[in-house]
Each structure stands twice: as C-alpha cells, then as structure tokens.
Amino acid sequence: MIINKKTMITKRKNPFLTYYYPNSLLADQFQTIQTNINFLMSEKMTQTIMVTSPEEGDGKSTLLANIAVAIAQQKKKVLLIDSNLRAPALHEFFYTSNTHGLTDVLSGRMTLSEVVHHTEIWRLDLLSSGSIPKNPVELLGSKIMKELLVKVKESYDVIILDSTALIKLPDTKLLASLCDGVLLVVKNGKTKLQSASEAKKMLEFAKARLLGVVLNQ
Known part of the structure; x- marks a missing residue:
C-alpha cells in the first residue's frame, strides 16, 4: 500500500511544520499521512x-517528527524513540540533551521515566538514543528492547521509532520484526528502484508488516 499514492514532502529548515505552520500546504500533507495511519491503526492492531529508508539522507527523521506532531495534535499520546544508535538526530530537533536515553534503558543503567523528555508539544514525549554504544545490534535485538516496546504501549497511544537505513546495516531488520508496522521513506530523484525493491524484500524476510511508502521530495 502506498500512503496517499505518492505523498510529496519538501524539506524546510524548521522541522516542525505541522506545529509552527499548521495551515501550510506542507502541514496538510503530513496531516494526510497521519489520517492514513489512523485508518490503519483502527483497521489493524498497529x-x-x-x-x-533504503539509504541514509532520505529525510525520514524530519518526516517522522512531523507525523508524530500531527498525531499528537489529534489528542493522542505519542512517544518518539530514536533507535538510530549510530547517527541519532531527534534530540537535535527538540534541542534536548542526548547524554542519556534508550541505550541506558536497554543496558539497565536507568529507567524509562528517568530519561524520557516531555517536549514543548503537548502529548509528545521523546526517548532519545543516549550515548552511541559499541554493540547497537545486540541492544536492539535484546529481550529488554522487546519488553520495552510492550511496556510503552500501556502509557502511549502511538510509538514511532526512528532507525538506521535498511540496506547496509542489520539494526533495522531486527527492530522491524518487533514493531507492529513499518513506513518506508524513499526520496524522489535519489532512491534507486533497485534499492527500494531490495528494502522491501528485506522487510518481507524479517516478517515485518509494511504499512506504506512515502515519497519524499
């Protein structure tokens, strides 16, 4: 399924178009994606x-941050998790510290309540990645990570995870199998058809459920 056929998103310096410019055309596009996600969530347990994304540089972090804002604006409690343990970026969007985060929870050093950030956007919380570990694959594939995703479902309506690119690293394939669904972001004029096809096959091999594809421009 392709969300809204080919949803076109343009990058801007300010990442939160849906929050600061709610009446803009681009904010409308994010709202359209949010509406489709809501439909999928009500239709299936998601x-x-x-x-x-198949490769780095496709704008997925900016896109997912705006989707999270759009969902929070619909009075749903949202948790953003930066599970990109190699090149985390979400803490920069929210101007928060990344000293502690997901890696501390997965290693047992700290609890979720000690590291989660309550952002300026009502109902939207952030779990940043924390310090970059030496063993990201081991942490993301751990029993504790699986238990964490089950636990946060009790407190949040929607949990959205940022990840590494799919093709070159094993991290995302492990994580995809633990989530209810996956959105694949491809970039117009950059992502090759072969890469997109390979990414889709990897998700199928991981037995992940592909919710849709978003074309980013």
Missing part, C-alpha cells in the same frame, strides 16, 4: 511504527 501501535508501534518504525520509520526507515
């Missing part, structure tokens, strides 16, 4: 959503 609460944890991973957003990934």
Whole structure:
C-alpha cells in the first residue's frame, strides 16, 4: 500500500511544520499521512511504527517528527524513540540533551521515566538514543528492547521509532520484526528502484508488516 499514492514532502529548515505552520500546504500533507495511519491503526492492531529508508539522507527523521506532531495534535499520546544508535538526530530537533536515553534503558543503567523528555508539544514525549554504544545490534535485538516496546504501549497511544537505513546495516531488520508496522521513506530523484525493491524484500524476510511508502521530495 502506498500512503496517499505518492505523498510529496519538501524539506524546510524548521522541522516542525505541522506545529509552527499548521495551515501550510506542507502541514496538510503530513496531516494526510497521519489520517492514513489512523485508518490503519483502527483497521489493524498497529501501535508501534518504525520509520526507515533504503539509504541514509532520505529525510525520514524530519518526516517522522512531523507525523508524530500531527498525531499528537489529534489528542493522542505519542512517544518518539530514536533507535538510530549510530547517527541519532531527534534530540537535535527538540534541542534536548542526548547524554542519556534508550541505550541506558536497554543496558539497565536507568529507567524509562528517568530519561524520557516531555517536549514543548503537548502529548509528545521523546526517548532519545543516549550515548552511541559499541554493540547497537545486540541492544536492539535484546529481550529488554522487546519488553520495552510492550511496556510503552500501556502509557502511549502511538510509538514511532526512528532507525538506521535498511540496506547496509542489520539494526533495522531486527527492530522491524518487533514493531507492529513499518513506513518506508524513499526520496524522489535519489532512491534507486533497485534499492527500494531490495528494502522491501528485506522487510518481507524479517516478517515485518509494511504499512506504506512515502515519497519524499
């Protein structure tokens, strides 16, 4: 399924178009994606959503942040998890510290309540990645990560995870199998058809459910 056929998103310096410019055309596009996600969530049991792309540089982090804002504006409690343990970016969007985060929870050093950030956007919380570990694959594939995703479902309506690119690293394939669904972001003029096809096959091999594809421009 392709969400809204080919939904066109343009990058801007300010990542939160849906919050600061709610009446803009681009904010409308994010709202359209949010509406489609809501439909999928009501149709099937979809609460944890991973957003990934075939390769780096496809704009997935900006896109998922705006989707999270759009969902929060619909009076749903949202948790953003930066599970990109190699090149995390979400803490920069929210101007928060990344000293502690997901890696501390997965290693047992801290609890979720100690590291989660309550952002300026009502109902939207952020779990940043924390310090970059030496063993990201081991942490993301751990029993604790699986238990964490089950636990946060009790407190949040929607959990959205940022991840590494799909093709070159094993991290995302492990994580995809733990989530209820996956959104694949491809970039117009950059992502090759072969890469997109390979990414789709990898998700199928991981037995992940592909919710849709978003074309980013």
